[in-house]
Amino acid sequence: MKKRVLSMLLASAMVVSMLAGCGGAAGGGGKHLKILAETSNYANVDIKEAEIVKKVIADFGADVEWQLVDYNNYQDTVTPMLSAGQVDADIVLLPDQDANQTYIKSGLFTPLNKYFDSMPNFTKWLDANPVIKAEITAEDGNIYYVPGTNVGKDYQPCLMYNQVWLDKAGKTAPKTLDELVDLLKYYKDNDMNGNGDANDEIPMSIMADFLPYMFGPAFGLDLVSGFQADASGNVTYAYADSANYKKYLEFLNGLYKDGLLEQEYTSIDRDKVIERISNDLTGVAYDFSWAMSMMYSNVLPYYDGTAATAFVGAAPLSGDKEGFYVGRVELGNMFAISANSKNAEYAAKFLDYAMSDACQELYQWGIEGESYVVNADGTRSFTEKGQDNDWLQQFGINPSFVFPAQQSVASTDVLVADWHAKSNAELRQYVVDPWPFIYATSDETDTINTYMTDIETKVNESATAFITGTRPMTEFDAYIGELDSLHLPDVTAIRKQQYDRYLKALNG
Ligand SMILES: [Ca+2]
Ligand SMILES: [Ca+2]
Secondary structure: OOOOOOOHHHHHOOOOEEOOOOOOOOOOOOOEEEEEEEOOOOOOOOHHHOHHHHHHHHHHOOEEEEEEEOHHHHHHHHHHHHHOOOOOOOEEEOOOOOOOOHHHHOOOEOOHHHHHHHOHHHHHHHHHOHHHHHHOEOOOOOEOOEEEEOOOOOOOOEEEEEHHHHHHOOOOOOOEHHHHHHHHHHHHHOOOOOOOOOOOOEEEEOOHHHHHHHHOHHHOOOOOOOEEEOOOOOEEEHHHOOOHHHHHHHHHHHHHHOOOOOOOHHHOOHHHHHHHHHOOOEEEEEEOOOHHHHHHHHHOOOOOOOHHHOEEEEOOOEOOOOOOEEOOOOEEEEEEEEOOOOOHHHHHHHHHHHOOHHHHHHHHHOOEOOOEEEOOOOOEEEOOHHHOHHHHHHHOOOOOOOOOOEOOOHHHHOOOOHHHHHHHHHHHHHEEOOOOOOOOOHHHHHHHHHHHHHHHHHHHHHHHHHHHOOOOHHHHHHHHHHHHHOOHHHHHHHHHHHHHHHHHHHHO
């Protein structure tokens, strides 16, 4: 929950770092543009002085007056400024994603559609990204924001297996729930770490929050998003699926009873998993992909930098249903043009330039010869300077604080081990879109906020009770009834209404 501690007074007296408007434009005849955005989250980086940021402005030829608000207070400072109509900038980084269309409905920002003829890069990108286009289409059919994006299908949470243990067992990564159970039993019965004790292995080490990620898909459930839609647009709550969710709980209860899901599974945290891996005590993990080479494999006592000695990512598990991984919503920081900007069309052209492919390359790699070099085979590598994160941040890499930057896969690939990047490329095919970002009305949000907390509490308590057997599965129907009495049908009806709007924007 965000803190609204700052008064309006403090907000107007905010610490804003402003460049005095320089009158004569450095870029040659460029117009004056005021941009309200945030500072870098690296305290020692002056983002407006970063080479990458300065190059974008110089190449476009604008005369930019920055209004930069501290990254840590951006939401608390800018939200009241917007509500009070105290913003005097052409381009504004939103303090949030305007999920309830509050700013849109109060007419603070100009619809971008009327400038689409001046925004060839943005319109081309929207056509190439229909899900994002549908997500940012407001209820009135207009598009108001140019978003930065996060990686949505790459480096997502996934299964990881200790390759040395798999080889020792003469097995390959399980593809089904049954194969996984066989593998876990094998690890339980055998001395996988070769210390002479066949009983000190913990076959798998999964943080409780990742169980829905790991096992939901084999039962056809996206328990990560919670709400899910089928091909006909029917919307259901996965935790209230009376057939498949019941099977999911029965399966986990079975693992628990067989000692394959450990007794204290609800208290396993990442530190615990890392400690076990560093002592060669466990064979199966599930976490954000990043952990694979950066937190797990690197602590294995025999890891030599190759996949053969690592915790390696693998395909999702299938059961009655074919497995998948759940991706994440790609929308990041959103940029808008003030309705009262005198330079709205020029601002639209600037935003369009700032999200062009050329600028995205600049955001992701920086400047050739400075932060990166092009290799003989056409690939890129960061230079020695470029591999120094402090230097790279000062240089302005991924300047999502001030421009609509798109997080890149290629520049992540070069940060992780080669085998990890290869594993990510293989797993990408299994990643499905999550429940989309959909603009809500404030009535919808009120209803959801009123009921959803109690529903989620009931879901979490019940899941633990069913899995550990403190509540018998014979009470599953009673559980469904409890969700109904907590007004789940009202919430689902709203989700359905929202999904219909999304489909209309997607297909219309
Ligand atoms: Ca064992
Ligand atoms: Ca052992």
